[in-house]
Amino acid sequence: MSKKLTSRKEDYSKWYNELVVKADLAENSAVRGCMVIKPYGYAIWEKIQAELDRMFKETGHQNAYFPLFVPKSLFEAEEKNAEGFAKECAIVTHYRLQSDPDKPGKLRVDPEAKLEEELIVRPTSEAIIWNTYKGWIQSYRDLPILVNQWANVVRWEMRTRLFLRTAEFLWQEGHTAHATKAEAVKEAELMNNVYATFVENFMAIPVVKGVKTDSERFAGAEETYCIEALMQDGKALQAGTSHFLGQNFAKAFDVKFTTKEGSQEYVWATSWGVSTRLMGALIMTHSDDNGLVLPPNLAPNQVVIVPIYKTQEQLQEITNLVNVIMGELRLHNITVKFDNRDTLRPGAKFAQHELQGVPLRIAIGPKDLENGTVELARRDTLTKEVIAIDNLTEKVKGLMTEIQTSLYQKALHYREAHTTEVDDFKTFKKVLEEKGGFISAHWDGTEETEAKIQELTKATIRCIPMDENTQSGDCVYTGKPSARRVLFAKAY
Amino acid sequence: MSKKLTSRKEDYSKWYNELVVKADLAENSAVRGCMVIKPYGYAIWEKIQAELDRMFKETGHQNAYFPLFVPKSLFEAEEKNAEGFAKECAIVTHYRLQSDPDKPGKLRVDPEAKLEEELIVRPTSEAIIWNTYKGWIQSYRDLPILVNQWANVVRWEMRTRLFLRTAEFLWQEGHTAHATKAEAVKEAELMNNVYATFVENFMAIPVVKGVKTDSERFAGAEETYCIEALMQDGKALQAGTSHFLGQNFAKAFDVKFTTKEGSQEYVWATSWGVSTRLMGALIMTHSDDNGLVLPPNLAPNQVVIVPIYKTQEQLQEITNLVNVIMGELRLHNITVKFDNRDTLRPGAKFAQHELQGVPLRIAIGPKDLENGTVELARRDTLTKEVIAIDNLTEKVKGLMTEIQTSLYQKALHYREAHTTEVDDFKTFKKVLEEKGGFISAHWDGTEETEAKIQELTKATIRCIPMDENTQSGDCVYTGKPSARRVLFAKAY
Incomplete structure (x- = not known):
């Protein structure tokens, strides 16, 4: 397998693009600017999703689902928001194909199936959601509404890069409604803090929490809170944003509520989101010239075990041992994979797991069987050590924490130095x-x-x-x- | 709360529509034929997703994500599939809005931002996925590919009904690639069996497993396996399908592989899917004139506890007891909610939980405190009993199983009688x-x-x-x- 990457020093941008493809994370598709997230990349995204979803629910949020399409008349209701996204909208204008009379076997858009009103493929869902909330909110008793949605959105970007900027991406978008300004501001800050905690503790990426200036603020927001991370090439990456939307959307969609005192007031709003862009942050923060480096919290396989053998008998002996090891590790919630493919040599397996960022590799050969040892190789430091098998589970448990912490510290050190x-x-x-x-x-x-x-x-x-x-x-x-x-x- | 439903006898269709809305499951949106899935409805869908996802992974499948859009030239490559979906496609033709010169503050489609090639919003993803698989498959070593995707799809249906038939819906679609026909057929049958097991055991809905006739087969398939359920109005509902696609898509997208023996052959395919339509099946199989009836496996709250009190002191005493009860129930993985809202009377709470199908309601009042009892009310049978609190956890555990089984038996009995x-x-x-x-x-x-x-x-x-x-x-x-x-x- 010739999977050698361009080095970061040589061409950082090329290194990134190669890494994403060679580590089987994602690839470009036949649709301009849209990516295919491959199973290994998607497995990491699922871990991101699961932990964030847990944190959202712990802070009182529920999931829901709103339409993919936004009718143009709703889309343009909040003017600043509409203006901000108008230039990058995918627009559905027709609802039927028909046989092309000029080209047998081909289809064409049926000119008679034109929509009365164009539909915008959501670039963000404030408009469709606030139009819905109008029906949900009458009184202060209906507030707050704390809702999140996991969805795909489309922004017709001209220059795209896998994970970092794609025409379609996956994200979550929280949309909350509140009776008071103070409560909405608190919510926007809370969710920015949730993002910071997640990205730092779970993804091992240090972030700066702050607010955006007027020119960088979300279109339609009164304040945009954000978390900013620093990549290894010295460029910053916005990892998440949380917006205090004031009463802008409530006014645009006429969403009022009756207060406890009986008056009518506009509802206060927030929205907040993170996307598959986090995958880009993950890759660019930790990875090296040998490939991906994953913090244990996000690794689909935290440990991989590679057998070294010449005879089938040796393989059988190793397999018996591995079954015991895997049972023990799994008891401690460590995900472990036995790579016993007979189509690849150990060296090729090592290279692949290195490229794919598996935090810890265990190799077991005939000598290890004799000596009661195994060889451990850490992905983050590229160091190896031989340890007694009796200590394996404790050692691995310890290393999972150590690697997670060490990756964070390394990234923090880099940021501080930069x-x-x-x-x-x-x-x-x-x-x-x-x-x-x-x-x-x-x-x-x-x-x-x-x-x-x-x-x-x-x-x-x-x-x-x-x-x-x-x-x-x-x-x-x-x-x-x-x-x-x-x-x-x-x-x- | 006037939440009384139209009865099933009076107007089954109206009963269904009212129930979906009043039980807070879903509602129509501003986009023709598209629904909003409300938090309570979505929480049920999340349980469906989680269990299916577990079953897919246990049978060796991985998740991935493919683009929302299908370029027209790919869409039309497999002719039968294209023909089958051509009449119900949402089509993106433009990628930018601009200020409308005739209407200040309004936007219009920028006529200069016309796509060179129209993009179809996926009604199903065989085309885009097989075009991708072409790059993944060279040799028999790359097979099988066992991939699933959780996604939204769009089919421009003219007559829509919440959950049952909507222009946009949520689903999963598995797409697998195999070296032999026998293996692909086996996969298609396996997944139909997975669906049957899930729908019967988890959703408590009996199904008939079968294959479709030529005229009802999926467009582009050689065989469509399906599970069919019977609703309470005597109409059938197709709850899931699994397709053996033969080599149709491999031929349309020229996906060949080198066999072990060195020859070149087209790859064999399957696809299989279930959707938010399952929510419709769930509702129509078990619910009654009082509202939703949920099998415990799918209930966001399996148990709800309602306090009956006149004084704050009584409430405090009940709350102390409830905390102990909830702790115990949760230890046994039973989800329980304490409905201590002070804005609603117990009767109104009872009505709401009945409407929303909570399997078991526990009421605790001052007399119960004196007697060491609680009142249990089963949603499925609408029966009540007073039991000693000492037996509560065991009793509730037993009832969860009993209700689950009983719902299935009731539905099976109905089907057999019909x-x-x-x-x-x-x-x-x-x-x-x-x-x-x-x-x-x-x-x-x-x-x-x-x-x-x-x-x-x-x-x-x-x-x-x-x-x-x-x-x-x-x-x-x-x-x-x-x-x-x-x-x-x-x-x-």
């Missing part, structure tokens, strides 16, 4: 060029300055961090007063 | 008219006779059952020779 406080624009450009990463700098708060800096450097304000670092200063570009530092970076 | 062997056409019409249900009759095997019977009676051949009843006879309509009885019924 977050630079900068106070003049010359240094800003130099740091951005030579080192990349987050630049913590003062900004005068205007869209003009933000746009100018982007024009000159391609860096955008990733977020205004929600941290304690709130000293005032002078804008790195204009020198005008700045209330606090913000985080700039080039971004995915 | 399956009639008929040997002449006059009786055929009379039974169909007066009693409904399945009619087991001889058929001469021709499409003409099948069509004629349908024209005269609206009954179709639901399936050729896979049972032992294979005696020959004379066609109920033409009198011509018939190899075996088949099942006729009016159907959803």
Whole structure:
């Protein structure tokens, strides 16, 4: 198997694209910009889904399902939201094909089957959902509504990349309705925190929590909370967003409720989402030139066992031992696979599991049988050790935690080493060029300055961090007063 | 709460529509023929999904995800399949909206953003998937491929009904690829058996396993296996299908593999699916004039506890007791909800839980506290009993099994009472008219006779059952020779 990857140093972007395909995570499809998520990639996504779903339910949310299509008249009701997504909409205009009279065996759109009103394939579901909530909400007793949906959405992006930016992607979108502004703001913050906890603890990716500037805010939101992560090439990646939508959608769809006191008020809203983009963050945070590196929490197989044998008798002996080992590991909720394929040599198996990021590989050969040992190989550090088989289960359990923690620490260390406080624009450009990463700098708060800096450097304000670092200063570009530092970076 | 339903006798169809909406399962949306699945309905669907997903994985399948869109040129590649779905396709023709110059604040389709090739919103995914498999399959070593997808699909039906027939619906679709015909046939049969086991054991709905006639077969299949259930109005409902696709898609997409012996052969295929239609089957099999009746396996809350109290002190005492009860029940994996809302009276709560089909209701009042008792009310039988609290957990555990079994038995009894062997056409019409249900009759095997019977009676051949009843006879309509009885019924 010639699965050697381009190195990150050589061409980071090529490395990423090759890795996604060679590790069997996803591939491009026959539909422009749409991907096929392959079984191994989807198994990781299922782990992401399961844990997030658990966290959503623990915080009181329920799942539901709303239509894929949004009638144009609903789509355009909230003007800012409509404007924000209008340029990247897939639009259904007809509902029937017919035989093509000019081309036997071919079909064409039936010109008589034109829809009276065009349907937009949802790029996000605020419009269709708030039009539905109108029927669900009469009184304060009907609030809050805490609903989430797992769905596919379509945004007709011109430049696409597997997982990071695709015309169709999978995501969850929470849509909540509240009686008060304070409650809605609290919900938006809560869900941003849920995302941060998930991405840090489960995906081992450190994130900065913050809010977006006006220009980077979600179309139709009053405040966008976000979590930002730093990739190994020094570029930032927005890993999740949570929006306080104010009463914008309630007003657009006329959703009022009767308060306890009997008055009529518009409902307050939030929405929040993460997508298959998280797969891109996962890959680019941890992986190396040998392939994918998976934190144990997300690995479809946490441990793989490879037998080394020459005779069928040896294989049988190893298999007997492996059955005992697997039974024990599974008792401790460790997922383990015995790779006993007879079509591949051990070396090829090692290479494949390395490429696919299996956290821990156990090799067992005839000498191990004699000595009562096994060989352990850690994917993250690429280190090997031979241990006594008696300690195996405890050792593996310990390593699962250790690898998970170590990956997080490594990524955190990288981010810390690539977050630079900068106070003049010359240094800003130099740091951005030579080192990349987050630049913590003062900004005068205007869209003009933000746009100018982007024009000159391609860096955008990733977020205004929600941290304690709130000293005032002078804008790195204009020198005008700045209330606090913000985080700039080039971004995915 | 005026939630009284129309009775089944009065108007079965109206009863169904009211029940779906009033029990908070689903509702119509602003998009013609598309439904909103509400949280309570979706929670039932999640239980269906979870169990099926487990069963698919146990039989060696993995999940993946393929694009929502099918380019027209791929869609039409397998001619029969294309022909079968051409008349009900939603078609994307454009990818951008723009401001409408004639209507300020409104949007219109940008005429310049026309797609070069139209995209069909998948009505089923054979085409896009086989086009993908072409890249995955070179040799016999790449086979079998055992993949399933959970997805939404769109079929532009003209007459829609919540869950039973909607323009968009949720489903799973398995798509497998095999080296031999025998293996593919075995897979198609296996998955039909998985469906039967699931629907019978988990949903408590008895089914007949069979194969479809030529005219009812899936477009593009060589054999369609199915499970057919009987609803309370005597109409049949197709609950799941599994197709042996032969080499049709392999030929249409030129998917060949190198055999062990070195020759090139086309790959053999199956596909199989069940959808949110199962929700319709669930509702119509078990529910009554008071509302939904849920088998414990599918109930989001298997048990609900309602406190009866006048004073806050009483409520506190009851709450303390309920906490202990819930802890115990949960230890036995029974899902239980304490309905302590102070905005509703107990009677209203009883009515709601009855309408929503909670299998078991526990009421606890001051007298129960004195006597060490609770009142149990079974939803399926509408019977009540007072029992000593000491026996509660065992009693509830027993009832969960008993209700599950009893619902199945009741439905089986209904089906048996509504399956009639008929040997002449006059009786055929009379039974169909007066009693409904399945009619087991001889058929001469021709499409003409099948069509004629349908024209005269609206009954179709639901399936050729896979049972032992294979005696020959004379066609109920033409009198011509018939190899075996088949099942006729009016159907959803």
